[in-house]
Amino acid sequence: MLGTPSRNRQTERREATRREIVDAAWEVARDEGLAQVTLRAVAERVGMRAPSLYSHFASKHAIYDAMFADAWTECGRAGREAEAKHPPQSLRDAMHLYAATFFDFCVVDLARFQLMNQRTIPGFEPSPESYAPAVAVLDELRDRLATFGVTRLEDIDLYTAIVGGLIDAQLANDPGGDRWRRLLDHAIDMYVDSLNH
Amino acid sequence: MLGTPSRNRQTERREATRREIVDAAWEVARDEGLAQVTLRAVAERVGMRAPSLYSHFASKHAIYDAMFADAWTECGRAGREAEAKHPPQSLRDAMHLYAATFFDFCVVDLARFQLMNQRTIPGFEPSPESYAPAVAVLDELRDRLATFGVTRLEDIDLYTAIVGGLIDAQLANDPGGDRWRRLLDHAIDMYVDSLNH
DNA sequence: GCATCCTCCTAATCATGTTAGGCACTCCTA
DNA sequence: TAGGAGTGCCTAACATGATTAGGAGGATGC
Known part of the structure; x- marks a missing residue:
């Protein structure tokens, strides 16, 4: 029983x-x-x-699956910790905070980043349950940005794509360095400026 | 002999x-x-x-190596064809042209894109000789943008990172669709605006 | 014509994910 | 408290993939 x-x-x-x-x-x-x-x-x-x-x-991929969920769960925790430590006071603050937190979180552990980007593992597709934490992180981000007036889906898509692009470039071209990390703040400022027309 | x-x-x-x-x-x-x-x-x-x-x-990776060189060689050709067909008249033109060409080139063939991003194949590292075409493409891009006054390395780094981020997002989240493709023009405009302060 | 080299073959090895089948221990129940 | 079910781990074996060993046959050069 x-x-x-x-x-x-x-x-x-x-x-x-x-x-x-x-x-x-x-x-x-x-x-x-x-x-x-x-x-x-x-x-x-x-x-x-x-x-x-x-x-x-059930398989090796099932272990990857659990790792995938782990990684995104940790990522969410990192985001909440960061915002607890430095509560953002403006949209600009928030966009810098989440971008930098995510960037640093990804860059510090290549294997973890590869896992979070399921595409890098041939044949691996996370299960819906394991995908939930990833969705939750994105939902949380959307929620936070909404409190600062950013609600359009495309705005958030572009934001995440830019941050993702910088992370990718960092890991691909200057692992261990900070060449693209140094561009991040500039990129975010540029993006926030564009939102304010 | x-x-x-x-x-x-x-x-x-x-x-x-x-x-x-x-x-x-x-x-x-x-x-x-x-x-x-x-x-x-x-x-x-x-x-x-x-x-x-x-x-x-010598190995399977050596075949990948040749494919890697192929892909970047083709990429360079695609860029030259595009600029021959629509010679860019301004920095904005040029940035749109190269971004869109590269985006479409990558998105049309996932396997090729994965090869060009060597990181996605565990243990594969292109040889210096095969890397040359990739370097050549970047050099060419730098050269073209220089004629429109963009010479700072960081400007080009950010440009390529943004385009790369959009391609990645497109393939990861909407393969076969055009959700991020539609954001590309906006992203480039935003970026060019930021260059003009 | 003969020696050499080059290309392809078969057979075998190693690493990896995975399945089959069995042994022992735990835990519940009569 | 003895037996039976279920669980968790084991060894052996298999499938597939990259790679190596070694040899046969034909083209090439003298």
Whole structure:
């Protein structure tokens, strides 16, 4: 029967093991790159053999899926932390804050960024459930910008595309540097100016 | 000895076979996606067995390498064709022209775009020789924009980052559609305005 | 005509994701 | 408290992909 203490203990353990596996996958990704995230490598870190992971995940992509959800959940948290620390007082403030926070969040961990951009992993498509945190982040952003009067979908699309473009350029052309990071503030100012006609 | 007719005939045949292989790889990429570009699949299209490809390329990545060079060479050609057809009369013209040309060039073939963005293929790094056409395209762009007075490196960096961001967003969020394509002209106008202070 | 080289082949190896099947331990219940 | 169900891990094996080893056959050059 569901809801009994032992049942809870069991699902708790099960959940803990899943977390352990996903955390191990994150370690491998950060230490050796996303390409090195192999079932054997992950299993070894948790003291298992590769096939045993199938007791917890239906496939390797299911692990990616959990990582994808992790990344966007963390991203949302980073955004909320940033706005708690420096509550934006104007649209310009807000646009700088969210752009810079997202930029730094992405650039600090290439593997995580690659995961968040599902396109970079051939054949991987996040499940609707795992996609939810990503949608939530975007919804939150829309909500915040709406309080400053920006509600048009295209305005937000262009905003995110610009920030994404700078992140991409940074990682592709100057990883570890800050060449495009230095352009970010200028780009945002330009964009906010254009919104004010 | 080098330079004899027979030697030329030999290297010609050799070159032709290399081309055939790379073309076959392009076919597979376009028809079935980059992930399906396997040595067996490529070899089958040229009537060979997979190991035989090693007589012409040192590795699968070497084939990617040739494709990478192809893509950027074509990209440069597309740019020159576009400017021949509609010679830009102003900075604004030019920025619209190159952005739209590049955007359309990328969006029309996802596999090609993934190749041009080497980051999307785990472990693949283009060789300096294959990188040359990519550098040439950027040099050409710099040269053209310079004739309209834009010479600051950061200005061109931001320009390419914005265009790249829109392409990325288009392919990631609305493949086959034109949602971000419609934002492109507006983005470029905004950017040119910002250059004119 | 004979030696050489070049291209392609088959067979085999290695890495990876995945499936099959079995053993042991836990936990519930009679 | 003994047995039975279910769970979680294991080993063995398989499929597919890149790659290497080694050899056969034909074109090329003397």
